[in-house]
């Protein structure tokens with residue numbers, strides 16, 4: 327059976343890798359990060375935990391709903407009864423933070439972290455076309471087939487740096503996929519917030535789009551913490567500003583619900599790519615190369631956590 331390199335250990339890449347492994351393929355997952363999960367990210371600060379990427383997700387598709395059932399049965403996911411734009415759907419979270427879910431998916435997979443792939447090369451593998459991925463560490467990884475699941479602009483850069491033939495893949499389709507940036511503040515608190523149950527707050531105006539009380543959310547039982555996410559316009563305008571100053575501005579903006587005298591410490595994270603703005607309608611893009619190369623992730627299909635999962639599933643079906 328063909329061997330596969332899945333580049334990106336977010337929910338899309340892990341879902342694809344898990345399905346392909348179940349079908350009997352030899353799969354290696356590579357990620358530039360220190361751990362798995364990508365934008366399903368949870369940070370530990372002091373005794374607290376904070377989700378600083380995706381906050382919750384909903385399920386519409388039957389296959390994704392079945393996966394969510396599996397997560398609930400195994401106590402990997404829970405329900406956080408916030409109301410959001412998808413009011414008719416239950417909002418799901420990772421039981422100990424969002425990263426619990428990609429960690430669950432990664433069980434049993436061969437995942438290599440700390441490897442940023444900077445180039446792909448077409449190679450001959452004993453008479454069969456294949457791929458070599460070159461990482462910035464100098465390490466190389468070879469396989470018969472490749473999946474790329476990083477945000478589309480990063481996939482575009484990788485493909486352009488790989489000097490593939492321009493007719494190999496529709497780079498214009500990748501270029502059309504866009505994301506909003508997001509600046510997130512994670513603050514450790516000495517006491518509770520003033521946010522009403524169940525612990526989410528979205529101001530109607532100002533720089534902040536969303537505040538999550540991670541204690542009420544149930545992921546930070548030992549020490550209260552909040553995640554404050556700035557809106558797209560503020561994040562874009564202040565993306566390269568001094569992080570401490572930006573953090574202080576965002577904390578000040580929510581002082582009515584997060585009393586300043588309860589803030590023990592805070593950290594700021596910049597997401598250059600957070601939510602998709604424009605997506606490709608299909609669940610993935612296929613290159614016209616002899617050895618299969620598919621590009622997917624949340625930039626394809628319905629987007630968000632659910633869309634990324636479905637993209638991963640569709641890629642695994644296409645290669646199986």
Ligand SMILES: Cc1cc2nc3c(=O)[nH]c(=O)nc-3n(C[C@H](O)[C@H](O)[C@H](O)COP(=O)(O)OP(=O)(O)OC[C@H]3O[C@@H](n4cnc5c(N)ncnc54)[C@H](O)[C@@H]3O)c2cc1C
Pocket residue numbers: 333334335336337338339356357358359362363364365366378379380381382383384441442443444475476477480484508510555597599600601622623624625629630631632634
């Ligand atoms: C602030 C924020 C808030 C969000 N809120 C929500 C929400 O409430 N609900 C919701 O459903 N979704 C939300 N999302 C979106 C959701 O997190 C994503 O849609 C989903 O996690 C994307 O999964 P993915 O696998 O497609 O990509 P990612 O999770 O981005 O995974 C891609 C992986 O590729 C790796 N990578 C990138 N380049 C390379 C390289 N060259 N070599 C090796 N590895 C590489 C990255 O390290 C990453 O781990 C939010 C995202 C952010 C950032």
